Amino acid sequence: MELELRGVSKSFEDFVAVDNVSFSINKGELFSLLGPSGCGKTTTLRMIAGFYAPDVGAIYLNKQNITHQPVNRRGTAMVFQNYALFPHMSVYENIAFGLKMQKVEKSGIQKRVKEVLNLIQLPGIETKYPKELSGGMQQRVAIARAIVIHPEVLLLDEPLSNLDAKLREELRLELREIQQKIGITTVFVTHDITEAFALSDRIAVMQKGKIMQIGTPMEIYEKPENEFVGAFVGKYNRFPVQVLEIQEDVAIAAGQGNGLKLKIKMNATPLAVGDQVKVMVRPERIRLVARTAVTATGNAFEASVIGSYYLGTQNHYEVMMNGSVVRVEMANDGSPIFEKGDRCYIEWGLEDGGYFK
Amino acid sequence: MDNNAVTGRVSRKKISWTPYVLVAPLFVLMLAFLIIPLMNTLYISFAHYVAPAVYDTSAITMENYLKFFNTPNYITTLVRTVRISVLCTLFCLLLGYPAAYYMSKLSGKKQQIYLLVYLAPWLINVVVKAFGWTLLLSSNGIINDLLLYLHIIDRPLQMLFTEGSITVGIIHGCLIFAVLPIYTSIKAIDPHLSYAAANLGATPSQIFFKITLPLSRMGILAGGLIVFAVTMASYTTPVLLGGGRNRVLSFLVYEQSNRLMNWPMGAAIALVLVIIGVVLVAAIQKFFEANRRRRDLME
Numbered sequence: 001m002e003l004e005l006r007g008v009s010k011s012f013e014d015f016v017a018v019d020n021v022s023f024s025i026n027k028g029e030l031f032s033l034l035g036p037s038g039c040g041k042t043t044t045l046r047m048i049a050g051f052y053a054p055d056v057g058a059i060y061l062n063k064q065n066i067t068h069q070p071v072n073r074r075g076t077a078m079v080f081q082n083y084a085l086f087p088h089m090s091v092y093e094n095i096a097f098g099l100k101m102q103k104v105e106k107s108g109i110q111k112r113v114k115e116v117l118n119l120i121q122l123p124g125i126e127t128k129y130p131k132e133l134s135g136g137m138q139q140r141v142a143i144a145r146a147i148v149i150h151p152e153v154l155l156l157d158e159p160l161s162n163l164d165a166k167l168r169e170e171l172r173l174e175l176r177e178i179q180q181k182i183g184i185t186t187v188f189v190t191h192d193i194t195e196a197f198a199l200s201d202r203i204a205v206m207q208k209g210k211i212m213q214i215g216t217p218m219e220i221y222e223k224p225e226n227e228f229v230g231a232f233v234g235k236y237n238r239f240p241v242q243v244l245e246i247q248e249d250v251a252i253a254a255g256q257g258n259g260l261k262l263k264i265k266m267n268a269t270p271l272a273v274g275d276q277v278k279v280m281v282r283p284e285r286i287r288l289v290a291r292t293a294v295t296a297t298g299n300a301f302e303a304s305v306i307g308s309y310y311l312g313t314q315n316h317y318e319v320m321m322n323g324s325v326v327r328v329e330m331a332n333d334g335s336p337i338f339e340k341g342d343r344c345y346i347e348w349g350l351e352d353g354g355y356f357k
Numbered sequence: 358m359d360n361n362a363v364t365g366r367v368s369r370k371k372i373s374w375t376p377y378v379l380v381a382p383l384f385v386l387m388l389a390f391l392i393i394p395l396m397n398t399l400y401i402s403f404a405h406y407v408a409p410a411v412y413d414t415s416a417i418t419m420e421n422y423l424k425f426f427n428t429p430n431y432i433t434t435l436v437r438t439v440r441i442s443v444l445c446t447l448f449c450l451l452l453g454y455p456a457a458y459y460m461s462k463l464s465g466k467k468q469q470i471y472l473l474v475y476l477a478p479w480l481i482n483v484v485v486k487a488f489g490w491t492l493l494l495s496s497n498g499i500i501n502d503l504l505l506y507l508h509i510i511d512r513p514l515q516m517l518f519t520e521g522s523i524t525v526g527i528i529h530g531c532l533i534f535a536v537l538p539i540y541t542s543i544k545a546i547d548p549h550l551s552y553a554a555a556n557l558g559a560t561p562s563q564i565f566f567k568i569t570l571p572l573s574r575m576g577i578l579a580g581g582l583i584v585f586a587v588t589m590a591s592y593t594t595p596v597l598l599g600g601g602r603n604r605v606l607s608f609l610v611y612e613q614s615n616r617l618m619n620w621p622m623g624a625a626i627a628l629v630l631v632i633i634g635v636v637l638v639a640a641i642q643k644f645f646e647a648n649r650r651r652r653d654l655m656e
Contacts, residue, residue, distance in 0.1 A: 049556060071555040078556045084549035088571050097567075101558030149557060 002027040002185045003048070003153055008057030009209075010043055017043040018054070019209035025153075025202075028183040030176070032196040035206035036232070041189045044206075045155055048187060050074045061152055072101070077151035081158045083142040085130040091117075091141055092126035098149035116144040119178060136167045143175070147182065154179070154186040160195065172198055193233050197221075205229045223267075227356045230280050237286070237326050239279040243271050250350065253277065258323045263299055265350035269357065277355045283329040285352035288317055288338055292345035300347035305338045319346055395631070402624035409618030421625035431609065431626070438606040439633065441520060441595070442588040445527045449584045450577060452528070453535030457576075458569075460536070461543040475533045483530065487597035490526045491517060494598075518600030526598045527588050534587060535580035542576025543569065578645050582638055589634045606630045 004024040010017050018040040025031045033041035046052050048059060050071040058067045066074055077098070086094050092113055099109045117123050120140040130138055139159055146154060159175075160168045176199050179186050190196050196203050197217040205212045205220060205228075213220055213229045224230035241253035241262055251264045251271045262279055264271070271277065292300040303326065307318035315337055317328040326346060338344055402421055404412040425431050460471050478486060493499050494516040501513040516522055546569060554564045592607040599605070606626060614623030 049552075051552060051555075071552075072558045072560060076556070078553070080549050080553060082547070082549060084547060084553040086550060086554075086568065097554070097559075098557035101563070145553075145557070 002029075002062060003187070004060040005044070005048070006058050006060070008044070008047060008054045008059065010040075010047060010052060010054050016209050018047070021057075021206075021209070021211055023204055023211065023214055025185055025187065027185055029201045030179055030186045030188060030199055032188040032190060032200040032203045033206055034190060034193065034196040034203050034233075035212075036191055038208075039206040040209040041191075041206050042157060045078075045157055045187060045189050048153070049076050049078050049155055075152035076155055077146035077149055077153075078155040078157060079139075079142050079146050079159045081161050083130075083138045083162075085138055085142055085145070087130050089129075090126065091128050091130070091133075094130070094141060095145045095148050098145065102149060112148050116148040119147075119181070120144045121174075135163050136171055139163065139171060140174075143178070147178070147184065152185065154184050156186065156188045158190055159188075161190075161192075168195070175199065197233075205232060207232075224280075224354065227278065227280070230354070230356070234282055235327060235329075236280045236282050239281070239324070241277060241279055243273050243275045243277065245273060246271065253279070255322065260301075260322045260324075263350055264353065264355055267354070269355075271355075275357065277357055279353055279355045281348055281353040283316070283327040286326065286328045286346050286348045288319070288328050288330060289345050289347060290336075292347050298347055298349040299353075300345050303344055303346045305340055305342045305344060308338055308340050310337065319344070321346060398624045398627055401621055402628050404621040404624075406619050406621045410620065412621050421621050422629070424622065425625055425629060434604050434606055434609055435629070435633070437520065437603065438589060438630070439637070441523055441527070441605065442585050444524050445531060445588045446581050446585045448524070448528050449531050449535040450539075450581050453532055453580060454539055454577070456532070457536045457539035457543060460540050475536050478530050479533065483593045484597065486530060487526055487594050490522065490529070490598055494522050494525075517598065518602065520599065520603050522598040523595045523603060523605075526594045527591055530594065531584045531587055534583045538579035538583070539573060539576040542573040542579075546572045574645070578642070582641065585641075586634060586638060589630065 002025055004022075006022050008021045009019055021040070021044055023031075033044060035041050043052065047054050050066070050069060053068060058065055060066065061075055086097065089097070095113045095116060096109045099112060104112070113126065114123070117125065120143060122137060122140055122144075125133070125137070125141075130141070133141065139162075143159070156175075160171055163171060172195060188196070188199060200217060202214060202216055203220055204214045207228050213225045215223075220229060221233050224233065230236055239255060239260065239262060241255045241260065241264075243251050243253045243264075245252050246266075249266050251266055253262050253264055254260060255262070264277070264279055288303075288305075301321050303319040303321040305317055306320050306325070307316075309316040310332075313332055315330050315332055317330070317338060319326050319328060328346060400414070401412065403417045403419070404414040405416065405418050405420065407413050456475065460468055463471055481489075491498065495501070496513040496515070496517070498517070500516065501510075504510045505513065550568050550572075551564050554568050555561075559567065590607060591605070592611065595603065595605040596608055607630065610623050610627045610630065612623075613619045613626060
């Protein structure tokens with residue numbers, strides 16, 4: 001375990017920014033803090049960097065307690081959202097800055113600056129100034145400046161948010177490649193779900209200062225542990241129901257007053273008769289069919305199409321089922337497309353849905 | 358605007374009059390009350406003095422300038438004026454920078470109060486300010502009284518009517534001119550830069566000397582030039598706090614023009630003052646420009 005936070009909290013006056021956050025990151029892992037604005041992810045990152053001290057809790061790097069180490073002696077290096085390149089210094093001087101602070105001798109600095117410029121695929125720009133570089137180039141220089149000092153942990157504070165969409169995707173891939181190549185433990189802060197999913201080994205989803213779930217992208221998407229995580233990382237359909245009876249590991253539940261009857265496969269959280277739960281099914285797990293055959297092994301309902309959207313690679317539908325609007329997404333695999341007004345069935349297997357109490 | 362496609366005519370860019378209209382009033386003012394009088398002064402400086410308030414412009418003569426540069430007393434005064442200006446500039450920058458730096462770290466209300474303290478001297482008339490210093494510095498003033506009372510000295514110190522008292526009086530009034538531009542340039546520095554520098558291993562003093570100071574250079578230049586120019590032209594403070602033995606060039610101009618009514622001489626000395634001032638300011642600026650390694654610095 002390379003980096004560990006234990007019970008870290010931080011408040012600013014009355015506002016609790018970070019609330020009892022704990023997690024541990026393995027060496028070489030790219031770990032993301034994902035959440036909406038104000039969820040505490042940037043504050044947490046800043047505490048790892050040492051810009052703020054936690055009110056409570058401790059931070060360990062390589063088993064050493066660095067909670068109160070000053071900013072300039074922590075073994076972390078940060079890349080900022082607005083790059084924060086020194087405008088009065090050339091690219092060479094910017095990158096060399098950290099090495100100069102470490103008192104590396106001149107030939108060593110030259111060698112390492114050259115190496116890192118090759119790594120970010122921008123050889124030969126040593127004499128240019130930040131103002132002369134494009135946003136993408138500036139960000140790469142900022143990354144180079146951070147990794148050239150061989151930090152233990154690389155901290156990235158929404159580094160791609162200031163770039164346009166296309167550049168963001170390109171740089172995302174490069175960033176992952178570089179990170180894997182040098183095997184550096186990385187903490188990545190973002191509010192962009194796609195980014196977090198594309199880059200991370202594991203993700204911590206945060207809300208209002210608390211960690212809501214930690215897991216791999218697949219775990220978080222397929223098995224969200226609470227409604228917030230489920231709703232945050234993707235679209236889903238919600239069915240509020242009450243459990244009527246239980247048959248082995250399947251619960252039968254009914255919606256309030258709309259005649260809906262669902263089968264739910266029970267997972268780690270057990271259900272009892274009378275429990276109110278919210279069943280969650282993702283749009284891509286529901287199938288829109290003309291005839292259904294899964295009545296016994298899954299959920300199938302009659303529905304009528306009220307909206308059909310052709311998106312090239314996918315078809316998105318809105319259907320009316322038992323009084324609620326259900327969203328369905330299907331890949332365009334050549335099967336006939338349903339139009340508005342068509343009557344159909346929607347079906348999903350017991351494995352395709354989850355629930356929250 | 359461009360109707361090429363329709364009529365096939367060559368289109369002309371419409372001249373925008375707005376900038377000229379906006380600048381015109383100030384330009385007219387400057388022209389009427391600065392440029393033209395200055396040109397007039399230049400003209401008179403080449404005239405021949407006949408009698409008080411009477412001069413002959415029929416022939417161009419250099420006699421006033423020659424007289425100026427041949428009079429040791431006048432040269433001493435010129436050197437004194439430049440010396441005081443340079444000293445005031447240096448002190449205002451040395452004292453003003455830390456003040457501006459501190460102010461930039463304050464927030465909201467505290468900052469406003471702090472600013473008010475530095476602006477306060479300007480709420481008082483310059484003559485009243487000078488008399489305030491007189492009360493403090495004169496032989497029977499407050500400081501001497503206190504030192505005598507405490508038996509630290511047994512004879513009053515001569516503090517007034519020296520170059521020192523002029524310098525102190527001017528610094529008192531000019532400090533704000535150094536503080537404000539420096540403050541502005543420090544405030545304009547991206548706060549993330551010091552975070553980044555610290556993160557890369559810099560101590561607070563390294564951050565100051567490698568990041569903050571270089572990036573506030575333009576503020577230092579602006580503040581320094583303003584203090585220098587204001588001090589060169591200063592009249593009331595040097596006269597009231599310097600006395601007859603420590604005259605500055607502006608006083609000479611007054612003496613020649615208003616007392617002796619020798620307008621050509623007064624004009625010549627005034628022009629010497631203006632030109633020395635302009636040349637020095639330009640030289641300092643050029644020096645700063647040459648030190649910029651590239652165009653388009655952040656500021």
